[in-house]
Amino acid sequence: xxxxxxQPAGEQAVEQAQAKEFSAAPSRTLWGDAFQRLxxxxxxxxxxxxxxxxxxxxxxxxxxxxxxxGNPTQTDSTTMASMSRLPPSLEHPFGTDTLGRDVLxxxxxxxRISLAVGVLATAISTLIGLVMGALAAYNGGIWDTxxxxxxxxxxxxxxxxFVIAMLAVIGPGIQNVFIAIGVLGWPxxxxxxxxxxxxxxxxxxxxxxxxxxxxxxxxxxxxxxPNSVASIVxxxxxNIGGAILTESALSFLGMGVVPPDPSWGIMIQDGQTYLATQxxxxxxxxxxxxxxxxxxxxxxxxxxxxxxxxxxxx
Amino acid sequence: MADAPKPLLHVEHLCKxxxxxxxxxxxHMKNARKVHAVNDVSFDIMPGETFGLVGESGCxxxxxxxxxxxxxxxTSGLVEFEGKDVGKMNKRELKALRRDMQFIxxxxxxxxxxxxxxxxxxxxxxxxxxxxxxxxxRIAFVRELLDVVGLNPEHINRYPHEFSGGQRQxxxxxxxxxxxxxxxxxxxxxxxxxxxIQAQVLNLLTDLQKEYGTAYLFIAHDLSVVxxxxxxxxxxxLGSMMEYSDWRSLYAEPxxxxxxxxxxxxxxxxxxxxxxxxxIILKGDPPSPIEPPSGCLFHTRCPIxxxxxxxxxxxxxxxxxxxxxxxHFAEPNPIKDASIEL
Numbered sequence: 182x183x184x185x186x187x188q189p190a191g192e193q194a195v196e197q198a199q200a201k202e203f204s205a206a207p208s209r210t211l212w213g214d215a216f217q218r219l220x221x222x223x224x225x226x227x228x229x230x231x232x233x234x235x236x237x238x239x240x241x242x243x244x245x246x247x248x249x250x251g252n253p254t255q256t257d258s259t260t261m262a263s264m265s266r267l268p269p270s271l272e273h274p275f276g277t278d279t280l281g282r283d284v285l286x287x288x289x290x291x292x293r294i295s296l297a298v299g300v301l302a303t304a305i306s307t308l309i310g311l312v313m314g315a316l317a318a319y320n321g322g323i324w325d326t327x328x329x330x331x332x333x334x335x336x337x338x339x340x341x342x343f344v345i346a347m348l349a350v351i352g353p354g355i356q357n358v359f360i361a362i363g364v365l366g367w368p369x370x371x372x373x374x375x376x377x378x379x380x381x382x383x384x385x386x387x388x389x390x391x392x393x394x395x396x397x398x399x400x401x402x403x404x405x406x407p408n409s410v411a412s413i414v415x416x417x418x419x420n421i422g423g424a425i426l427t428e429s430a431l432s433f434l435g436m437g438v439v440p441p442d443p444s445w446g447i448m449i450q451d452g453q454t455y456l457a458t459q460x461x462x463x464x465x466x467x468x469x470x471x472x473x474x475x476x477x478x479x480x481x482x483x484x485x486x487x488x489x490x491x492x493x494x495x
Numbered sequence: 496m497a498d499a500p501k502p503l504l505h506v507e508h509l510c511k512x513x514x515x516x517x518x519x520x521x522x523h524m525k526n527a528r529k530v531h532a533v534n535d536v537s538f539d540i541m542p543g544e545t546f547g548l549v550g551e552s553g554c555x556x557x558x559x560x561x562x563x564x565x566x567x568x569x570t571s572g573l574v575e576f577e578g579k580d581v582g583k584m585n586k587r588e589l590k591a592l593r594r595d596m597q598f599i600x601x602x603x604x605x606x607x608x609x610x611x612x613x614x615x616x617x618x619x620x621x622x623x624x625x626x627x628x629x630x631x632x633r634i635a636f637v638r639e640l641l642d643v644v645g646l647n648p649e650h651i652n653r654y655p656h657e658f659s660g661g662q663r664q665x666x667x668x669x670x671x672x673x674x675x676x677x678x679x680x681x682x683x684x685x686x687x688x689x690x691x692i693q694a695q696v697l698n699l700l701t702d703l704q705k706e707y708g709t710a711y712l713f714i715a716h717d718l719s720v721v722x723x724x725x726x727x728x729x730x731x732x733l734g735s736m737m738e739y740s741d742w743r744s745l746y747a748e749p750x751x752x753x754x755x756x757x758x759x760x761x762x763x764x765x766x767x768x769x770x771x772x773x774x775i776i777l778k779g780d781p782p783s784p785i786e787p788p789s790g791c792l793f794h795t796r797c798p799i800x801x802x803x804x805x806x807x808x809x810x811x812x813x814x815x816x817x818x819x820x821x822x823h824f825a826e827p828n829p830i831k832d833a834s835i836e837l
Contacts, residue, residue: 385606388566389670393620394593407610
């Protein structure tokens with residue numbers, strides 16, 4: 182607004198008035214701004230609250246679940262027949278499964294595995310993806326070509342089939358699920374990060390840093406990384422949901438978590454036989470997957486809007 | 496010019512070509528098409544003087560500035576700063592050079608890192624060159640510098656998006672001056688600003704020059720802006736230097752038809768003069784720098800072009816002391832029926 186004043190003196194006055202206004206308001210960081218914007222997005226907040234709730238329940242499970250809902254893996258052979266596939270009740274809110282175990286208890290312990298897989302596998306993919314993307318974008322030329330063509334080859338295979346093939350080689354089990362999902366997930370992250378770096382690199386402030394004699398390491402750490410990391414935060418958040426889905430699918434197919442460990446995928450697989458008669462066996466873990474993946478997607482969506490630097494309304 | 500005082504910056508036959516074809520193989524072919532962004536440009540800048548470089552967009556003036564700092568590697572030619580060949584410098588020498596040579600960018604929105612406070616932005620060159628290892632001393636210096644460029648020192652912890660375009664450009668200027676460089680390349684520092692702010696920023700640049708004796712290479716597309724600030728002015732067209740001289744003789748007696756037509760486009764704040772004078776309107780667009788015209792680069796649009804112009808390339812020659820022009824018919828005001836009064 183002040184830019185339209187024709188008289189320099191008037192302009193100065195406006196600028197000074199602006200200056201006063203500035204010093205009155207507390208200075209906000211861009212991350213602070215983003216947090217404010219995120220807070221106003223109700224769906225994203227709902228997603229975040231749901232995720233936090235799941236994490237708290239999953240972490241604290243050992244403290245209260247065995248006492249109230251029983252053991253998630255072990256079965257009592259004496260009561261098994263009488264406890265088998267009971268409908269939801271006050272005592273067993275989600276009902277019981279074929280072996281007489283409480284379904285809610287297994288859903289809670291399943292959350293541990295799902296969240297762990299989601300976070301750890303995404304961490305592995307993000308780490309590899311960041312390094313690969315940064316190498317490709319910053320060095321350019323032959324590095325770029327080799328890494329990105331390699332990523333294209335990975336992406337050319339159907340992802341789930343690729344993970345199954347890898348698990349067939351290294352064997353099922355929870356650690357291998359982490360590794361397979363994590364290692365095979367890097368190409369898309371590398372692509373996103375590479376394009377983010379390439380667009381940030383074109384900015385004058387990167388040239389400015391070079392013009393003042395900054396080293397490559399400094400340019401990457403101080404200028405390129407802070408400005409391109411937002412897209413990775415968004416992508417990784419959504420990727421957690423995807424990894425949870427993949428883990429469930431793998432467990433459903435018998436390639437993932439090995440029984441009797443509880444996993445939402447295994448529970449659905451166990452329950453599918455009884456869909457017509459005892460639907461809660463399948464519906465309860467299904468709802469758990471749905472809400473958790475949805476929560477991560479909503480949060481990621483909200484983060485994308487909140488971290489967009491061009492939105493300065495806050 | 497052998498007995499003349501030593502220039503701060505000496506540019507000789509500077510050329511920069513960009514490959515048009517991308518891809519590993521195509522760009523290395525012998526006959527690959529190239530954009531001739533800068534074509535055989537030579538000039539000197541004396542310590543403390545302002546050298547204006549004007550031309551329409553795409554004529555290679557920014558590329559010239561970037562090549563001098565080696566932000567872009569020149570294809571050929573010599574750049575000497577204080578007698579040292581910039582093109583042959585290794586990483587360490589280049590870093591030392593960048594203490595003495597700074598850059599002010601055109602776009603005040605893109606040239607400041609949005610995730611850094613202006614205090615961090617301005618002190619970054621000090622940290623890189625380890626000029627002030629003491630953090631308190633550094634902060635005090637940055638506050639002082641903010642005051643010098645007309646910003647409130649209390650704003651040291653604010654982020655660039657909290658400032659207007661003019662204020663941001665002041666931050667860019669403070670950053671460029673933090674190391675007290677001997678030469679600052681100003682790449683259209685005011686063209687992104689409103690006219691009222693332009694004058695303020697130009698005055699600030701002049702004041703700072705008076706105080707610190709910094710030399711400027713001042714790149715602009717607006718002759719009136721350059722006139723405001725420059726000692727000498729060069730006019731570029733399609734990557735080549737058309738004419739250069741001290742600004743008085745260039746404005747009073749442009750010897751190149753291109754300079755003359757540019758000057759005729761500068762508005763004069765007097766409606767009577769503005770109505771009576773004749774404007775020279777060039778036909779068409781500048782030719783493609785991929786296939787520049789033969790002979791004189793300007794002959795396709797020149798109102799006084801003759802047969803000779805399309806076959807013979809005119810050389811930059813001294814037509815009056817210190818006044819160089821590359822036109823076969825160089826004389827004051829070569830386009831006769833247009834008068835320009837400034």
